[in-house]
Structure formats: C-alpha cells, structure tokens
Amino acid sequence: MSVFTTVTAEDLGPFLKRYSIGSLLELKGIAAGITNTNYFVTTTHGRYVLTLFENLAADELPFYVNLMAHLAHHGIAVAAPIANLDDQYVDVLNGRPTLLVQCVPGTVVDEPNATQCAEVGEMLAQMHLAARSYRGQMSNPRGADWWNVTAPQLFDLMDKADAEQLRAELSLQAEHHFDGLPQGVIHADLFRDNVLLNGDHVGGFIDFYYACNDTLLYDLAITLNDWCVTESGDIDSERASALLQGYQAVRTLQADEIAAWPVLLRAAALRFWVSRLYDFHKPAAGEMTFAKDPLHFQRVISAHAERQDFWL
Ligand SMILES: Nc1ncnc2c1ncn2[C@@H]1O[C@H](COP(=O)(O)OP(=O)(O)OP(=O)(O)O)[C@@H](O)[C@H]1O
Numbered sequence: 001m002s003v004f005t006t007v008t009a010e011d012l013g014p015f016l017k018r019y020s021i022g023s024l025l026e027l028k029g030i031a032a033g034i035t036n037t038n039y040f041v042t043t044t045h046g047r048y049v050l051t052l053f054e055n056l057a058a059d060e061l062p063f064y065v066n067l068m069a070h071l072a073h074h075g076i077a078v079a080a081p082i083a084n085l086d087d088q089y090v091d092v093l094n095g096r097p098t099l100l101v102q103c104v105p106g107t108v109v110d111e112p113n114a115t116q117c118a119e120v121g122e123m124l125a126q127m128h129l130a131a132r133s134y135r136g137q138m139s140n141p142r143g144a145d146w147w148n149v150t151a152p153q154l155f156d157l158m159d160k161a162d163a164e165q166l167r168a169e170l171s172l173q174a175e176h177h178f179d180g181l182p183q184g185v186i187h188a189d190l191f192r193d194n195v196l197l198n199g200d201h202v203g204g205f206i207d208f209y210y211a212c213n214d215t216l217l218y219d220l221a222i223t224l225n226d227w228c229v230t231e232s233g234d235i236d237s238e239r240a241s242a243l244l245q246g247y248q249a250v251r252t253l254q255a256d257e258i259a260a261w262p263v264l265l266r267a268a269a270l271r272f273w274v275s276r277l278y279d280f281h282k283p284a285a286g287e288m289t290f291a292k293d294p295l296h297f298q299r300v301i302s303a304h305a306e307r308q309d310f311w312l
C-alpha cells in the first residue's frame with residue numbers, strides 16, 4: 001500500500017493548472033512502494049507519476065531531483081522531472097512536497113535473466129559517466145559512519161553468534177578505505193524494484209532518494225548483490241558475469257578497483273544487513289514498516305566470504 005496521503009481529481013485540478021501538461025484524464029493510486037505516496041496521472045499530454053514525499057522535506061529534494069533532470073538530459077533512462085510554470089520541479093500538494101515525473105516504460109522484474117543484468121550494468125556505467133558533470137554534492141547517509149553508530153545499538157537484540165559475525169564484519173570494513181578509488185554520484189539502492197525493464201532493455205531507473213557521492217564500484221556491488229544473488233544468498237555466476245561485462249563495456253575497472261572488489265561486495269551487503277536489522281528491531285513509532293529479511297544479507301556476506309572467484 002503506498003497511498004499515505006489521498007489525492008482526488010478535485011485536488012489535482014488546481015495543481016495541474018500550475019503546469020503545462022494538459023488536463024486530467026485519469027488518476028490512479030500505485031500499490032507498490034513503501035515510502036512515498038505515488039499516483040499515475042494521465043493527462044491530455046501523456047502519462048506521469050506524481051509523488052508526494054512523506055519523509056523528505058522540500059529543501060532536501062533538490063540534490064535528487066536535479067540529478068534526475070541532469071541524467072535524463074544526458075540520455076540516461078530515468079524518469080525526467082517536470083517543471084511547473086515557475087520553473088520549479090518541487091511543488092506542494094495536500095501539504096506534502098510533490099514531484100511530477102514522466103512515466104518510464106516497463107515493469108519490475110523479480111527474476112532477471114543474464115541479458116537484462118548486462119543491460120542494467122551498461123546503463124549504470126553510463127549513469128556514472130553522465131553524472132561526472134553533475135555539480136550537486138551529498139554525503140552517503142548510509143555509509144561507514146552510519147553503520148558504525150547503528151550496528152552497536154543492535155548487538156544486544158541479536159542472537160550472540162549473529163552479533164559476533166556483525167562485529168567481525170565491521171572490523172573487516174574498518175581496515176579498508178575506498179576513497180582512493182574512482183568516486184562520483186551513485187544511485188546506492190539499485191535493487192530490482194528500482195528498475196523498470198521494458199523487455200530486455202532498461203525502461204528507467206527510479207527512486208534516487210539514496211543517491212549520493214561515493215565510490216562508483218560500491219554502486220556496482222550493491223546492484224550485483226541484488227540482481228545476481230539467489231534466495232539462498234549465493235551468487236549466480238552467469239548473471240554476475242553479464243552485469244560486470246555490461247558495466248565494463250562502458251567503464252573498464254582499474255586494477256585497484258579489482259583488488260578492492262571482494263571487500264566492497266561485503267560492504268554493500270553489510271549496509272543492507274544493518275538497515276534491515278535496524279528496521280526489524282527498531283521500527284519507527286507510527287511508521288508503516290514492511291521489514292525486509294535481514295538474514296538474507298547475512299547469508300550474502302557469508303557466501304562472499306567463502307568465494308574465491310569474483311568474476312573479474
Ligand atoms: N517514473 C515512473 N514510471 C513508471 N512507473 C513508476 C515510475 N515511478 C514509480 N513507478 C511505479 O511506482 C512504484 C513505486 O515507486 P517507488 O518504488 O519509487 O515507491 P516509493 O514508495 O517512493 O519508494 P520505495 O518503495 O523504494 O521506498 C514502482 O514500483 C513503479 O511501479
């Protein structure tokens with residue numbers, strides 16, 4: 001369920017008058033998504049997605065929204081934001097900061113094939129290159145500083161052996177720093193549910209609200225850990241190779257990136273192990289939570305720790 005703030009056709013009439021996208025034909029709530037209120041809006045000019053932000057404030061949005069506009073301007077498959085008549089992307093509707101974006105074609109694919117993984121890798125590398133000229137800056141809100149503060153709040157709530165594994169993983173990551181590797185703007189949450197696929201092609205990357213400046217290869221590791229991992233946490237070598245080949249067809253990895261890859265894969269899994277543990281053990285009061293399984297990323301870390309072959 002992802003209509004937290006109801007919008008009616010009557011609400012939308014005056015709102016659309018502040019834009020140049022025609023008049024309303026259809027308004028339909030979107031069931032998927034867990035953070036914001038989303039509607040499909042069809043007008044006489046086309047199809048759009050209307051997002052009412054439930055957590056982010058208007059002054060937190062420019063980095064993300066301008067990034068989406070920048071990437072769309074460079075031909076990356078993302079939903080392009082639509083500006084209002086005051087040339088602003090962010091407006092207000094029913095008391096919430098609100099954004100209209102173009103609808104991108106395609107659907108979420110739960111079981112992607114190798115060709116689709118290659119296409120996602122290729123688009124991700126293109127996105128990294130196109131974002132080089134983006135001037136916005138955002139530090140990673142879920143980086144090492146965050147997990148080093150957050151994980152200790154969870155140790156006592158966890159099974160003893162699991163807490164030990166988490167401690168060991170934090171220690172391992174504390175020994176490594178990746179800021180000498182190529183840096184740039186990363187999506188940081190490019191899971192299958194944040195990509196719409198149109199057949200085998202990328203229709204659009206969506207949900208840029210964890211995007212930030214960080215290590216480019218970390219973004220690829222986050223992506224691989226979701227797109228190329230089985231339910232049991234094992235890596236699907238065929239899909240992993242395809243994703244990496246797709247990426248490297250656009251941006252060849254450097255020797256220092258290849259050396260850092262095994263630890264980065266574990267860092268990318270650690271970030272989501274900790275966030276899922278936190279959502280599971282400490283759900284925010286009054287927040288509608290759909291806690292995802294933290295154990296999954298613990299298994300991914302164990303699988304990475306056992307593997308010698310990293311497909312590079
Ligand atoms: N630009 C778009 N074009 C087409 N469909 C879209 C677009 N943006 C969002 N959607 C649809 O809306 C759904 C929910 O969007 P999204 O995942 O961004 O929700 P959210 O609640 O904002 O984020 P999250 O669930 O990641 O916290 C997507 O699964 C997709 O079906």
Ligand SMILES: N[C@@H](CCO)C(=O)O
Binds near residue numbers: 189272276
């Ligand atoms: N993609 C995240 C949730 C949103 O950040 C996860 O699966 O845990």
